[in-house]
Amino acid sequence: MVFTRDLRLGDNPALAAAARAAAMVPLFVLDEAILGRTGGHANRLGFLLDSLHDLDTSLRARGGPLVVRAGPWVKTVLETAQTAGASRIHIAEDVSGYAAGRLARLESAAAGARMAVVRHPGITAVEPAAVRATGGGPYQVFTPYYQRWLAAPWRPVAAAPSRVTLPDGIGGGRLPRLAELSAVPRARATGRGGESEGLARLSRWAAAGLAGYDHDRNDLAADATSRLSAYLHFGCLSPLALAAEMSARPGGAALVRQIAWRDFFHQALAARPDAAWRDYRDRGDRWRDDPEGLAAWQQGLTGYPIVDAAMRQLAQEGFMPNRARMIAASFLTNDLHVDWRAGAAHFMRHLTDADVACNQLNWQWTAGTGTDTNPHRIFNPTRQGRRFDPTGAYVRRHVPELAGLPAVVIHDPDPATRRARGYPGPIVDHRLAIGACRARRN
Numbered sequence: 001m002v003f004t005r006d007l008r009l010g011d012n013p014a015l016a017a018a019a020r021a022a023a024m025v026p027l028f029v030l031d032e033a034i035l036g037r038t039g040g041h042a043n044r045l046g047f048l049l050d051s052l053h054d055l056d057t058s059l060r061a062r063g064g065p066l067v068v069r070a071g072p073w074v075k076t077v078l079e080t081a082q083t084a085g086a087s088r089i090h091i092a093e094d095v096s097g098y099a100a101g102r103l104a105r106l107e108s109a110a111a112g113a114r115m116a117v118v119r120h121p122g123i124t125a126v127e128p129a130a131v132r133a134t135g136g137g138p139y140q141v142f143t144p145y146y147q148r149w150l151a152a153p154w155r156p157v158a159a160a161p162s163r164v165t166l167p168d169g170i171g172g173g174r175l176p177r178l179a180e181l182s183a184v185p186r187a188r189a190t191g192r193g194g195e196s197e198g199l200a201r202l203s204r205w206a207a208a209g210l211a212g213y214d215h216d217r218n219d220l221a222a223d224a225t226s227r228l229s230a231y232l233h234f235g236c237l238s239p240l241a242l243a244a245e246m247s248a249r250p251g252g253a254a255l256v257r258q259i260a261w262r263d264f265f266h267q268a269l270a271a272r273p274d275a276a277w278r279d280y281r282d283r284g285d286r287w288r289d290d291p292e293g294l295a296a297w298q299q300g301l302t303g304y305p306i307v308d309a310a311m312r313q314l315a316q317e318g319f320m321p322n323r324a325r326m327i328a329a330s331f332l333t334n335d336l337h338v339d340w341r342a343g344a345a346h347f348m349r350h351l352t353d354a355d356v357a358c359n360q361l362n363w364q365w366t367a368g369t370g371t372d373t374n375p376h377r378i379f380n381p382t383r384q385g386r387r388f389d390p391t392g393a394y395v396r397r398h399v400p401e402l403a404g405l406p407a408v409v410i411h412d413p414d415p416a417t418r419r420a421r422g423y424p425g426p427i428v429d430h431r432l433a434i435g436a437c438r439a440r441r442n
Helices: 013-018 032-038 042-060 073-084 097-112 142-151 195-208 229-233 239-246 252-271 291-299 305-317 322-335 340-350 356-367 381-388 393-398 415-421 430-441
Strands: 027-031 067-071 088-092 116-120
Touching: 013 088, 013 116, 027 032, 027 073, 032 073, 042 195, 067 073, 073 097, 088 097, 097 116, 142 252, 195 229, 239 252, 252 356, 291 305, 291 322, 291 340, 305 322, 305 340, 305 381, 305 393, 322 340, 322 356, 322 381, 322 430, 340 356
Parallel strands: 027 067, 088 116
Antiparallel strands: none
16 A cells, blocks of 8 residues: 555554455555655645654554655555555555656556556545546636535445555655655645644644634634645545534534535646646736845735735745635736646745645736636735734734834824834835736726
């Protein structure tokens, strides 16, 4: 059984199927091609290693360690399976172009070695191909997709195996330390990964925050989001089990809708893998080359307090609530009219939960090039700050230069206050910048 983005025992169809054999190898391969691209992404790498250690502990409690190997992914999986004398390789199906490509290469190599590769669900709550538009293709608009998603049959939640038996001659291997994979330090507030921590976090948050989730999740100062996204990305939590457990509880419908959004973007990327870096809807945008503006945005020095608070939280914690992500993305793509790909790449470098489907397609949704039919969705950063951080507590938390300011002025300090506190003036005038942006698009 090859673990990928399903680092859990509970509701893992691939693991449940493999565990029915007399012996199985629970394998994770540190893919050298991915590590070569993400060596500086310490937040994700650290979370991954936490999750693998937790998975190893859980497997050992059931009789066998996690088998860890490193190298070229297809070659390493196949060699491990051959050493074990395996007849089948069980794995969860994924949607990115890279994941689909390496799975196809594994199937080809396994066929030559007379082994079967068995694909399973588990990355999404509802499989991408299970919900199709009237013409048979993927949905491009969320609302009709969501209605069909709610009506689609859900598979049963798979039970965790009670016993794991490894074949003779297969050793567990060694998990590296973060320092061996990345020279970049991990953000100080990044949570610990793993199924055990994910379930504990879910239990705490569901008891205290689920009932008010729909009302509170956009309150930036309240920090009322679930912070479960990284656990879903790495598969420490099952999206199906989460949706099934929470759907009937007070406040659960709003959380389930967010899981549907995640599935929606996964089915869109499954149909259009190129949407990871190409406009889903090409509107002929002429993006500006503005390295100074991009750098100011990345560093949280735009002069718009709510934008800067969001970007500094990202650097400090490897996380931003969804409302902050939309505000920051709108500023880059609309006020600065910088290509959404530059912003998406920055998020991918820093977000612990960075997911190709959700990150890239949410960026495109904000930039007006994505699945949504509205190309002119623009957020006024000052108004957004006053609406979603009315007391200014979120800005004070992340922009210490402004910590002493009252709520009435914190989202738009006057020039003298900015100078006195060492905080920059706005790098663009929002009204003029949006006018120029619309003119370029027209």
